[in-house]
Amino acid sequence: MSKQISLENISKSFSTDNRFVEVLKNITYSFEQNKSYAISGVSGSGKSTLMHIIAGLEPQSKGAVYFDGVNIESFSKKQKQNFLRFSVGLVFQEPFLINELSVLENVIVKGLIVGQTLSECKKRGCELLEKVGLKDKIDSRPHVLSGGQRQRVAVARALFNPVDFLLADEPTGSLDQQTGSELVEFICSCKQDCGVGLIVTSHDEMVASAMDCVLELKSGKLEQRIF
Ligand SMILES: Nc1ncnc2c1ncn2[C@@H]1O[C@H](COP(=O)(O)OP(=O)(O)OP(=O)(O)O)[C@@H](O)[C@H]1O
Ligand SMILES: [Mg+2]
Numbered sequence: 597m598s599k600q601i602s603l604e605n606i607s608k609s610f611s612t613d614n615r616f617v618e619v620l621k622n623i624t625y626s627f628e629q630n631k632s633y634a635i636s637g638v639s640g641s642g643k644s645t646l647m648h649i650i651a652g653l654e655p656q657s658k659g660a661v662y663f664d665g666v667n668i669e670s671f672s673k674k675q676k677q678n679f680l681r682f683s684v685g686l687v688f689q690e691p692f693l694i695n696e697l698s699v700l701e702n703v704i705v706k707g708l709i710v711g712q713t714l715s716e717c718k719k720r721g722c723e724l725l726e727k728v729g730l731k732d733k734i735d736s737r738p739h740v741l742s743g744g745q746r747q748r749v750a751v752a753r754a755l756f757n758p759v760d761f762l763l764a765d766e767p768t769g770s771l772d773q774q775t776g777s778e779l780v781e782f783i784c785s786c787k788q789d790c791g792v793g794l795i796v797t798s799h800d801e802m803v804a805s806a807m808d809c810v811l812e813l814k815s816g817k818l819e820q821r822i823f
Contacts, residue, residue, distance in 0.1 A: 598630040599683075599760045599793070601650055605659035607816075608645055619645050621816030622659070629760050629793035632784065634804040636797070636821075637813030643797040644689050646813065647765045650795070651684055652676065681710060685754030685792075687764035691746040693738035693753075700725065700734045703752045710757065717756075724752040727782050729775065743770035748779060755786060761793040762786065768800050780806045 608620040619642040627633055627650075637643050648654035650661060652668045661668045663683060671679060680686070693702045703724060704717035725734055728748040738746055747767055754762055762783065768776035784806055786792040796803055804810045810821040 599664045602626040602662040607658040623818045632794035632807040633809045634807040641813040685759040685762045687750045689765040691750035706756045764796045
C-alpha cells in the first residue's frame with residue numbers, strides 16, 4: 597500500500613536580529629509514495645526548511661506533518677528513530693559525511709546500527725556506490741572528494757536501508773549535466789524498482805522533467821506547476 601506524507605496548514609517563521617521572516621505560509625499538501633515530486637523555488641524560498649520540517653528535524657511554527665495518517669510529533673523516541681531509519685532517507689543540502697570514516701563506511705553505517713552483518717553491509721554499500729558512479733572512491737576519505745562526489749555518497753547513504761521516501765535537497769546542485777542526469781536516472785530507478793517515493797528539491801529543469809509532479813515554493817506557498 598502506498599504511504600503518504602501529509603502537510604496540514606504548515607507555517608514556519610524565523611525571528612533573528614529583530615527581523616521576522618515568514619518562510620512557509622499555511623501549506624497543505626499530500627505526497628504519495630507511488631509518485632515523484634520536484635520542488636523548485638528561488639534561493640531563500642524555504643525549500644530546505646520545508647524538507648527539514650517534513651523529516652521532523654525542524655519544528656514548524658504551526659500545523660502538523662502526518663506520516664501515513666500519524667502526526668509525527670506523536671512519535672515516541674523509538675518510533676522517531678525508526679521513521680528516520682526506515683521511512684525516510686535524507687540527503688541534506690550539505691552532505692554531512694563523517695571525515696574519519698571511509699566513503700564505504702559512511703554509506704553502511706545505517707545498516708550496522710540496525711544490526712546487519714559487516715559483510716552484508718559492505719556488499720550492498722559497494723553496489724550502491726557503483727550505481728552512483730563512485731566505485732573507485734570506496735576507500736577514500738570524504739574530504740578528498742569533490743562537492744558533487746560527496747553529494748552522491750550522501751544519496752547512497754540515504755538509500756542504504758529500504759525506505760518509503762527519499763527526501764533529497766538539491767542532490768544535483770554541484771553536478772555537471774551528465775553526472776546529474778545519471779544520478780536522477782538512478783534515483784528514478786529506485787522508485788521504479790523498489791517503490792521509493794521521491795521528493796527532490798532542485799533549480800534544475802532536468803530534475804523537474806524527470807518527476808511526476810512539479811511544485812514551486814513561492815511567497816511561502818507550495819504551488820503545483822505540473823501534475
Ligand atoms: N535557522 C534559521 N534562522 C533564521 N532564518 C533562517 C534559518 N533557516 C533558514 N532561515 C531563513 O529562511 C529562509 C529560507 O531558507 P532555506 O534555507 O529554507 O531556503 P532555500 O529555498 O533552501 O534556499 P537555497 O536554494 O539557497 O538552498 C531564508 O530567508 C533563510 O535566511
Ligand atoms: Mg536550500
